[in-house]
Amino acid sequence: METGNRLTRLLAIFTVLTFILSFSGMTLAVDDGARAYWKGRDGTNVVSFQYLYLDMQASGTQQFDPSMYIYPDSDTEANIFMASWARHITLFNRPSSFALNFTGGSVDVDVNTSLIPPEYLPPGATPGSTFSQSASGYADPTIQLDVNLFGTPPLKSNVDLFNYEPTWTFDAAAMLAVPVGQYDEDKLVNMGLNRWYGRLALPIKYHFGIFNPGQMSSFELTPSVWLFAENDEFLGQNLKNDPMWQIEAHLTNDFTPSFYGSLDLLYRSGFQSEINGVDVGDELDVGNLGFTLNYQTTGNLNIRTTFSSNVFGDSDLDNSILRLQFVYAWNTASENLKRLEKGH
Amino acid sequence: MDSSWKRLSIRPALETILALILSIGTIQAHAADPQQTGQKSKRPNILLIVADDLGYSDLGSYGGEITTPVLDQLAQQGTRYTNFYVSPTCSVTRSMLLSGTDNHVAGLGGMGELLAPNQMGKPGYEGVLNKRVASVAELLQDNGYHTYMAGKWHLGLEPDQIPHARGFERDFSTLVGGGSHFDDGWNVEWQIPKMPYTEDGHPVEKLPKDFYSTKTYTDKTIQFIEEGRQDGKPFFAYMAYTAPHGPLHLPDDWLRRYKNRYDEGWDGIREQRLARMRELGVVDKGVNAADRLYFLPRSTSLAPAARVMQGRKMELYAAMVEYMDDQIGRVFDYLKEIGEYDNTVVIFISDNGAEGNDLRGMVAGQVGTLGFLHAMNNFAENGHNALGRKGTYAEYGPAWAQVSSVPFRLYKGWVAEGGIRSPLIVSGPGVQGTGELNKKAVLHVMDIAPTILELAGIEHPSTYKGREIAPMQGKSWVGMLEGNTQSPRTSDDWLGWELFNNRAIRQGDWKISWLYEPFGTEDWQLFNLAEDPGEQYDLSEKFPEKKKALLALWDEYVKTNGVILGERSPFEKARKTLPDPVPGFDNYPPFRGLEALPYEKLIELMGGSTEEK
Numbered sequence: 001m002e003t004g005n006r007l008t009r010l011l012a013i014f015t016v017l018t019f020i021l022s023f024s025g026m027t028l029a030v031d032d033g034a035r036a037y038w039k040g041r042d043g044t045n046v047v048s049f050q051y052l053y054l055d056m057q058a059s060g061t062q063q064f065d066p067s068m069y070i071y072p073d074s075d076t077e078a079n080i081f082m083a084s085w086a087r088h089i090t091l092f093n094r095p096s097s098f099a100l101n102f103t104g105g106s107v108d109v110d111v112n113t114s115l116i117p118p119e120y121l122p123p124g125a126t127p128g129s130t131f132s133q134s135a136s137g138y139a140d141p142t143i144q145l146d147v148n149l150f151g152t153p154p155l156k157s158n159v160d161l162f163n164y165e166p167t168w169t170f171d172a173a174a175m176l177a178v179p180v181g182q183y184d185e186d187k188l189v190n191m192g193l194n195r196w197y198g199r200l201a202l203p204i205k206y207h208f209g210i211f212n213p214g215q216m217s218s219f220e221l222t223p224s225v226w227l228f229a230e231n232d233e234f235l236g237q238n239l240k241n242d243p244m245w246q247i248e249a250h251l252t253n254d255f256t257p258s259f260y261g262s263l264d265l266l267y268r269s270g271f272q273s274e275i276n277g278v279d280v281g282d283e284l285d286v287g288n289l290g291f292t293l294n295y296q297t298t299g300n301l302n303i304r305t306t307f308s309s310n311v312f313g314d315s316d317l318d319n320s321i322l323r324l325q326f327v328y329a330w331n332t333a334s335e336n337l338k339r340l341e342k343g344h
Numbered sequence: 345m346d347s348s349w350k351r352l353s354i355r356p357a358l359e360t361i362l363a364l365i366l367s368i369g370t371i372q373a374h375a376a377d378p379q380q381t382g383q384k385s386k387r388p389n390i391l392l393i394v395a396d397d398l399g400y401s402d403l404g405s406y407g408g409e410i411t412t413p414v415l416d417q418l419a420q421q422g423t424r425y426t427n428f429y430v431s432p433t434c435s436v437t438r439s440m441l442l443s444g445t446d447n448h449v450a451g452l453g454g455m456g457e458l459l460a461p462n463q464m465g466k467p468g469y470e471g472v473l474n475k476r477v478a479s480v481a482e483l484l485q486d487n488g489y490h491t492y493m494a495g496k497w498h499l500g501l502e503p504d505q506i507p508h509a510r511g512f513e514r515d516f517s518t519l520v521g522g523g524s525h526f527d528d529g530w531n532v533e534w535q536i537p538k539m540p541y542t543e544d545g546h547p548v549e550k551l552p553k554d555f556y557s558t559k560t561y562t563d564k565t566i567q568f569i570e571e572g573r574q575d576g577k578p579f580f581a582y583m584a585y586t587a588p589h590g591p592l593h594l595p596d597d598w599l600r601r602y603k604n605r606y607d608e609g610w611d612g613i614r615e616q617r618l619a620r621m622r623e624l625g626v627v628d629k630g631v632n633a634a635d636r637l638y639f640l641p642r643s644t645s646l647a648p649a650a651r652v653m654q655g656r657k658m659e660l661y662a663a664m665v666e667y668m669d670d671q672i673g674r675v676f677d678y679l680k681e682i683g684e685y686d687n688t689v690v691i692f693i694s695d696n697g698a699e700g701n702d703l704r705g706m707v708a709g710q711v712g713t714l715g716f717l718h719a720m721n722n723f724a725e726n727g728h729n730a731l732g733r734k735g736t737y738a739e740y741g742p743a744w745a746q747v748s749s750v751p752f753r754l755y756k757g758w759v760a761e762g763g764i765r766s767p768l769i770v771s772g773p774g775v776q777g778t779g780e781l782n783k784k785a786v787l788h789v790m791d792i793a794p795t796i797l798e799l800a801g802i803e804h805p806s807t808y809k810g811r812e813i814a815p816m817q818g819k820s821w822v823g824m825l826e827g828n829t830q831s832p833r834t835s836d837d838w839l840g841w842e843l844f845n846n847r848a849i850r851q852g853d854w855k856i857s858w859l860y861e862p863f864g865t866e867d868w869q870l871f872n873l874a875e876d877p878g879e880q881y882d883l884s885e886k887f888p889e890k891k892k893a894l895l896a897l898w899d900e901y902v903k904t905n906g907v908i909l910g911e912r913s914p915f916e917k918a919r920k921t922l923p924d925p926v927p928g929f930d931n932y933p934p935f936r937g938l939e940a941l942p943y944e945k946l947i948e949l950m951g952g953s954t955e956e957k
Contacts, residue, residue, distance in 0.1 A: 158649035162656070162728055163604065212727035257727075 030082060030103075032222060033306065033325075034250040034262035034292045037146060037171050037203040039095045039164075040088040041331050042156045047085050050304075050325035052105075054078040057318045074112070080105035080139075090154050096147040103181075106136035107189050137182030139191040146173040146203065158333070165211045171203040173224075185233040195231040195239075199224050199246075213257035220250040226271075237275050244271035244284060250292070262292040264308055287312035288321070299334070302327040387488075388773050389688040390580045390796050391679075393672060394441070395665075396434060396496060396522070396589035397756060399698030399748020400765050402665055407621030407750075409605075409613065410662045414673035415769060418690060422771025423780045423825075426626055428787040429850075432756060432763040432843050434521060434695040435498040437789050438584070441695075442499070442510075443477035444793030444804070444816030446840075448905035450477045452499075454843065457521070457533060460910025468906045472500030473510060478808035480793040481511030484580045487802045492568040493517055494561035495584030501540065508545025512582070514572070516543045516564040518557075522586065522703075524723070525593035526734045527555040532591075532707055534718035556595055557586045558664075562671040566678045573682060580796065583675070588664035590703060590739040591723060592657065594732045601663040606655035609643025610743045611636065613658075617750050625781050627877070633751035634762070634878030638862075639923040640743045644943060653728060657740040658747070660732045689772030689799055691792060697763040700745030700755030704737045706914075753879045757915065759841045759848040759857055760879055774799075776827030785831035786850070788839050790818030798822045838894075840901035844913040849894045849901065855879070856894040861919040868895060 030052060040046070056076040086099035111131040151169030155161055181192020201224035209217030226244035245268065252262040267287040272279055290308025297303060304327060309320040402408040405419035431437040431447060439452035447453060448468040454460065456471025463469040473479065481491040493512040498521050500506060507515040523531040523539045529551055531539040541548035543564075552560070565583050572579060606613060614633070621627040636642070643651060672692075679685035702709075708719030723737035731738040745755040749762030756763055768787060797804055798820040807813060819832035838851035846864070848857035853874035860866060869882040870891040884891050901907065 159607075159652050162649060162652045165600075165729055210727075210730050210733065212725070212730040214725070214727070215730060 030080075030323075031248050031264070031266045031308075032201075032203075033304075034220065034252050034264060034294070035218070035260075037169075037173070037205060037220065037222070038218075039097075039148065039152050039155055039169075040329065041158070041161055041333070042088055042090045042095070042154070043333070044088040044329055044331040045085070046087070046327060046329040048083070048325060048327045050082045050084075050323055052078070052080040052082070053322045054080065055320050075110045076107065078105060078107040088155070090156055091145075091147055093154055094148045095152045095155050096145065099142075099144040099146075101142045101144070103139035103141070104137060104191065105139070106134060107191070108132065108134045109189050133187060133189050135182060135184070135187060135189045135191050137191045138180075140177040140179050140181040140193060140197075142175050142177045144173060144175040146171050146201075151205075166205070166207045169203075169205045169207075171201075173199075173201040173203055173222075175199040175201070183233075185235065193228070193231065194233055196229040197227060199226045201225075209254065214254050216260070217253045218250070220248075220252065222246075222248040224248070234275070238277075240274040242270050242272040242274075242283075245269050252292075258296040260294050262294075264288075264290040264292055264306065266290075266308065267313065269313075282314075285313040286310050286319070288319070290321070299338075300328055300330055302329075386687060387578045387800050389578045389679075389684055390484075390489075390799065391583065391675070391688050391690045392441075392581070392792070392796070393583045393690065393692045394438075394495070394585065395668060395692075395694045396584070396586050397696065397699040398588060398665065398694035398767070399745065399755075400694075400752060400762070400767055401617050401621060401626070401750045402662075402698070402748050403767055403769075405624070405769070406767050407617050407624055407626050408665075408748075409616065409620075410665045412666060412669040414669045414676060415692060418672075418676075418692065418771050419769045420779045422690070422769055422775050423777045423782050424626075425768040425770070425785055425787055426781065426783045427785060428693065428766050428768035428789075429764050429839060429841075430693065430696050430766045430789045431841065432696055432759055432846070434496070434589075436843055437695040438497075438499055439473050439477075440788075440790045440818075441693075441792055442473060442479040442481065443814075444480065444790050444797075444818045445477055445814050446790065446817055446905045448842070448907050449814045449817075450474060453906070453908065454910060455521075456500075457535075458844065458914050460912040462911045463908050466906075466908055469908065472502070472505045475811060476814050478805070478813050479510045480796050481507075481580060481582065482808065483511070483797060483802055483804070484800060485511045485513060487800065488577055489800060490514075490568075490572045490577050490579040491582075492565060492572070492579060493582040493584065494564040494568070495557075495582070496521070496586045496589075497542075497584070501536075506542050506545065508542065514544055514568040516548075516561065517541065517584075518586065522589045522591075524591065524734065525557040525586065527551040527553055528722070528734055529555075530718075530722040532703060534707065534715045537718055537722075556593075558668050558671050559595075561585060562674050565675055569678070569684075570682075573684070578687075578800070580800075583672075585668050585671075587668045588661050590699060591737040592660035592664060592732055592739065593734070593736070594660060594663050594667065596733070598663045598667050599660070599732045601666065602659035604652070604655065604659075605662065606658040606744075607648075607652050609646060609651050609655070610640075610658075610747050611643045614747045614750050617747065621751065625783075627751050631751065631875070631877055632880070634746070634749075634753035634880060637742055637746055637754075640746070643743070648947060654741075654743065656728060656731060657738050658744045660738055661740045661744065661748075663732075687773055689770070689775065691795075692767070692769040693789065693792075694766040697752075697754070697756045697758075697765065698745040698748030699739060700742035700749075700762075701757055702739065702741070704739060751877050754863055757844065757846075758859060758863060759843065759846045760859065760863065761855075761873070761877060764841060764848075770821070770825060774822075775825045782824075782830065785821075785824055786833050786837070786839065786852075787821065787831075788818060790816065791821055791832060792818065794818045794820040795822060795825075838897050840898065840905070842901070842907050842909075844915050845909050846913075846915065847898065849897045851894060851897060854890055854894060856891055856898070860913065860915040862922050863918065870894070 080103060082101060082103045084099060084101045086097050088097050149170045149172055151166055153160060155164060176198040179192060179195050183190045183192040183194040201222050203222040206219045209215050224246045228241045231239040247267045249265040250262045252260055254260045268284050271284040287310060288308040289311045290306055292304060292306040294302055294304040304325040306323040402410050404412045404416045405424055433455055435455050436447045436452045439447045439450040443450040451468060451470040451472050451474030453469040454463050459469055459471055485491045491512045493507045493515040497507050497517045497519050501519050503509060506519060507517045519540045520531050520536055529539045531537055561583060565581050569579055618633050622629050676685060679688055707715045710716055723735055725735045730736050749755050752761035752765055754760035754762040794816045799822060804816050821832055823829045824832055835852040838849055841848045846859050848855060853872055855871045855873050856868050858864060858868050870884045870887060871879045872883060
């Protein structure tokens with residue numbers, strides 16, 4: 001009986017655990033972005049710094065639980081910083097890229113406890129007040145490899161770039177997160193997930209513009225699946241999750257040679273949680289729409305901003321994401337060319 | 345009931361009227377029927393095809409690597425000629441083509457756009473096909489021919505100067521020299537920002553969305569012939585293609601037809617062409633081509649990416665030539681379908697040498713000018729993958745132009761052989777020598793009008809519509825085409841040229857020319873074209889008497905045609921706009937690496953990728 005009560009409570013508690021998990025691991029909160037799988041010349045390095053602001057409100061039946069109690073109303077804010085380094089390489093004679101991502105920041109959760117039965121309030125929380133929990137530090141770093149399977153020849157030289165006029169391209173990508181990020185097993189909100197996880201993706205692109213700066217357009221679709229190991233230190237429980245299915249899509253278009261925009265879509269489902277062998281909560285069903293604007297300030301530096309908000313899927317989880325990103329890319333050959341042109 | 349009655353009663357009357365009209369037409373046609381002059385009973389159709397800025401050696405039948413199966417087949421059916429001359433530029437050639445007389449007589453003593461101040465208003469320098477001549481179309485139209493034109497006119501913009509006013513009963517024409525090949529229709533000249541088009545004498549307000557010059561001109565030619573053929577009259581169709589004149593534009597599915605074909609660079613392609621020309625007999629074995637122009641780099645000294653960039657332009661050019669060939673094939677197929685091909689004399693020429701000048705630069709070279717503004721608004725896109733599409737302006741430049749001109753020197757605008765020697769193919773009824781290569785005949789574009797008139801059994805009149813007209817200076821080829829002679833000219837006959845103050849005289853194998861520096865010395869030079877078609881060796885000092893004799897012919901040419909040398913010339917500053925003729929990219933210092941190592945290995949040793957071609 002006691003066991004039964006415990007399970008019932010857990011079921012209630014973790015109704016929407018899936019969503020908070022989906023951004024507790026901060027890498028999860030970030031989509032790949034528009035033109036993420038466009039190829040550069042072999043040897044090109046790309047360094048990116050980005051700041052994300054996430055805002056989320058859970059309401060109605062879609063509840064947010066930062067602890068072990070039911071919290072139907074909650075507000076969450078996250079400030080995330082991400083540094084990435086990617087390098088375009090040729091692997092198996094295919095254009096590929098290798099990337100490392102390091103994420104950190106903070107998350108703050110505020111929950112209105114007025115609708116919560118007193119017995120479910122966490123220690124120290126007062127009925128009718130606001131309960132808060134925070135986390136800060138590093139999230140789990142990730143490593144990603146992307147290999148083109150079809151549609152892009154090896155881009156080893158400027159000659160190859162000159163001859164490159166893609167239409168359909170198909171890639172395969174694999175990402176692995178290393179569970180070394182901040183984690184406190186007594187808290188629901190953490191920066192890391194305390195378990196291995198990763199993603200398999202099949203990025204697909206169709207270039208329907210002229211592949212020339214100022215005239216390029218693309219439709220990009222990246223179906224992927226996230227896979228999670230178990231976390232046996234989740235509030236003293238064992239947490240398992242089903243795979244999370246994700247579709248990311250972008251419709252990009254050059255406005256000028258140095259300015260492009262994109263309509264963005266991100267949809268996630270699955271991710272059914274299981275605590276101690278029992279399903280809890282609902283599957284994820286969140287769809288965001290947004291846009292990206294990217295301006296190339298110099299030959300090396302791009303400034304990018306994106307905004308997205310959930311507009312379909314479960315309507316009880318309002319979220320919006322604002323991103324500001326600086327992307328700096330260089331290739332030794334190009335830099336040498338610049339040096340020669342400048343006469344030194 | 346009432347209408348049926350009318351139809352029944354009117355129909356016999358209409359039939360009678362129609363029969364009368366037809367019989368009158370027949371009488372009119374018979375009035376000029378060659379039967380009366382003892383020639384063939386059925387007058388041939390004439391299909392005159394003019395390419396725009398096509399180089400001498402571009403066609404497969406002349407040694408080019410460009411795929412031109414239709415024109416190659418035409419050459420197999422007819423005869424190719426290796427000594428056919430045109431003017432250095434297009435409108436000038438066209439004035440002689442249609443009038444049969446010298447450009448200084450026909451109104452194009454200079455191009456209308458580039459007349460010198462002292463030439464303006466002078467007879468022969470009207471800048472349009474003047475009324476001192478009757479066009480061959482006018483004479484054919486008056487003598488029972490249907491006369492059609494599609495393509496480039498460039499001989500006048502005013503209502504009394506356009507094709508419809510100069511003898512073409514049907515036309516779809518652009519009146520100016522060059523511009524977009526698509527429906528955006530921008531003109532190269534900023535003074536007339538949009539290319540004016542006429543159809544049957546009326547301005548074309550808006551080009552169809554799917555307009556592409558070469559295809560549309562072909563469509564129109566076929567349409568005109570189809571709509572006019574019921575009365576049985578022969579036709580004269582003038583297909584004045586604007587290909588491959590810059591900007592190099594192509595339909596999307598033709599853009600990459602020659603992808604990477606020219607990455608090896610101009611020197612290799614040029615050598616291969618020359619070898620094929622020797623195999624075909626177009627060039628005599630043992631005769632050298634002109635040297636690579638002194639200011640052009642050896643293509644094997646270029647980095648791989650630079651070669652790809654340069655090669656892309658030649659890819660576009662080649663595809664334009666093949667596309668034109670393909671469209672000419674459509675016309676031939678149509679003529680075969682209606683049973684007229686075997687009664688059609690086809691003449692194919694280019695209007696001048698390949699274009700090696702920087703026309704875009706001439707239009708838009710100066711920031712802050714209207715020309716620059718025009719370019720900025722209409723053809724500013726120059727991205728590598730955008731070239732060839734709407735809104736771009738690609739030209740292939742002097743390096744590739746000298747490939748198109750091989751074995752000759754220079755290109756359009758200049759009276760060196762590369763500017764004035766054109767391919768010529770003639771085929772059709774009465775043309776002897778199937779597949780023959782005629783290297784004896786020295787021919788000129790002025791000859792085409794008298795040839796057409798003789799084929800049609802028409803005498804050139806001394807007056808036309810009440811005004812005296814100049815006699816034709818060209819010589820009919822009919823005797824040659826029928827195999828009676830090898831050339832319409834004797835070794836004493838001579839030809840003369842003058843444009844932009846550059847000038848030349850050819851008599852037999854000898855030629856004198858005066859060219860602006862740096863391509864010339866701004867003095868007369870003497871060449872023997874039989875031994876030196878590339879005009880590399882000035883023989884002035886060795887054969888002073890020959891030079892003197894030719895200079896006398898120049899004086900005669902000036903006097904006969906009313907030549908007025910200009911106070912100004914578009915080439916007067918060529919010396920300043922082109923590098924000095926000193927060794928630089930030339931063969932000094934010796935390029936030893938090339939001989940020692942394969943190109944790929946050389947690149948690799950330099951630290952580049954062997955993947956780079």
